[in-house]
Amino acid sequence: MASTTSAPKKILKQGMLDNVMRQFNNSANIIDLNPNIRKILEVTNNELVVHFPVRMENGEVEVFTGYRVQHNNALGPYKGGLRYHPTVDIDAARALAMWMTWKTSLAGLPYGGAKGGIQLDPSKYSIAELERITRRFTYALGDNIGPELDIPAPDVNTNAQTMAWILDTYMSTKSPNERSKNMHVVTGKPVGAGGSEGRDRATGYGVFLNIKFWAEHKQLDLKGKTFIVQGFGNVGYWAAHFLEKEGAILTAVQDAFGSVRNEEGISVEKLLEYTKTNKGSIVGFPETNPVDNNEFYGLDCDICIPAALGNQITAANAPKIKASLIAEGANGPTDVEAEEILLQRKIDIIPDILCNSGGVIGSYYEWLQNRNSEIWSLEEVMEKLKKKLKESFSKVMETSKNRKVDMRTAAFIIAIGRLEEAYVQRGIFP
Known part of the structure; x- marks a missing residue:
């Protein structure tokens, strides 16, 4: 059926669909996208x-x-x-x-x-x-x-x-x-x-790498920086895992069951083990205090990682955010109105199509290995992933600087421009 x-x-255009269309149209207007190609890409x-x-x-x-x-x-x-x-x-x-x-x-x-x-x-x-x-x-x-x-x-x-x-x-x-x-x-x-080594951590590792690249760009040391994570699934866990290894401190986590906080720090690995015995929930984790879900995004921190669902950062909670950086581990976690508020407040946003792209890049490497009957080591996969993400981050920062636009707009300009070039070169059938 x-x-x-x-x-x-x-x-x-409702909800996330409204957001992605507004993001697309904003960038398409800036690059004066061919109107015929715009018609194709908007549906x-x-x-x-x-x-x-x-x-x-x-x-x-x-x-x-x-x-x-x-x-x-x-x-x-x-x-x-x-x-x-x-x-x-x-x-x-x-x-x-x-x-x-x-x-x-x-x-x-x-x-x-x-x-x-x-x-x-x-x-x-x-x-x-x-x-x-x-x-x-x-x-x-x-x-x-x-x-x-x-x-x-x-x-x-x-x-x-x-x-x-x-x-x-x-x-x-x-x-x-x-x-x-x-x-x-x-x-x-x-x-x-037939899966690939490293695919399980690719998205979260990519979120971490983008945060690290951002910190290097800002000449900041991640050691001692505090971060909060919404969503403690595959993406949230691995991003937190690598940040903790870099010396950053996890201070609060939110999942579908509730929110917990410890300003002195939460052990990422201990929290993971706890969820395995607590039906997947972070609630009740020892040495943490419960937090009202509505207050989560207003907690003190240097870095905020939304790694759950879309439309989580809105005009209602954006003014409360204290982080210097939003690293979008989820797809579409920040709506357009919230982004305007955050940018006005000089809060940087690493956009989803860059920040969590480690997953699809890792998928591409798995697809290639299957297609060519090859098996790559974990080290090989992670090194290729790092190189690819560094190239993307550098292109976004360069475009952001040259065009004098935010990182999301820069990322969209690059993505849409590549598609426009493909259509111009190939033509439209018939």
Whole structure:
């Protein structure tokens, strides 16, 4: 039960979709983007909505709704994550797919942008049920994904195990002599199932590296600097892990269950171990005090890392932020009104399409290894990742200086400019 349509000529702009469109139009105006190319980039190429039944462990059938939005593939196959969350809908998928297009273009990867997922709360389902849901979703997507067409990856509430289920289901639909050619249909897989060393930490490591590059640019030492993190999943944990090793001090954390604080510092590794025995929650961690969720962004710190969902920093809490730097580990965590306030207050923002691009770069390296039947060491992957991110950061800072614009606008200018060049050189069919 699926419907595939081209995107409408006019997209309803709500929430994150409104943000990404305003960001796009602002940068497009600055570079005087070709109006014909603007028409192409402001809409998505394809939108897939699937409704599929799954039998639950109690014997009852539940019907789920899944999404896959493919924004643009001018530079290469569609690339982007799949998330399992109640907020997943067509507008969220459109916005996130567009951000992926800008992210892959900025990083100089041979990819376009896509995004999707299933509208559900995974905490309400058993592991066995989540496996059946994932496999049925993969089957419903069918040939709308593929190693040279559209390559999904983990996102919110999905992980390496999710990708392994997708891989196995997708390969089971292929003939035996085709299966070995389809290992790179997804990235973010377990290492034993064709995944890459370092992919688990790539996004968080990239957030850390961008913060380090920023500090070097400002001639600052991260040792002794305090930071707070919203979201203690894969991205939040690894970013905090590497910052702590650099001498920075984690002073507060917020997750879906609540917020905790210790001005003297919170051990990243001890907090991780605690969550493993506390149903994934940080709440109640010893030597911390609870904090009202609404007060989290107003806490004293040098660096703030939103690494959860979109639209978390708004006009309501932006005036309270005391950090000197916002490093966007999540996609679209800062809305447009909040950004205006932050920039007026001289607070730097490392934009999501740069800050968390380590994940898609790591995915690209996994895809390359699968495609070429190669296996790279962890050290090799991390060194390549660092070099790639340094190139992107330097380009953004140079553009920001030359154009006299903020870092997000500079990043969009680079990303959109690369796409414009591709369309100008190739032309428009027919």
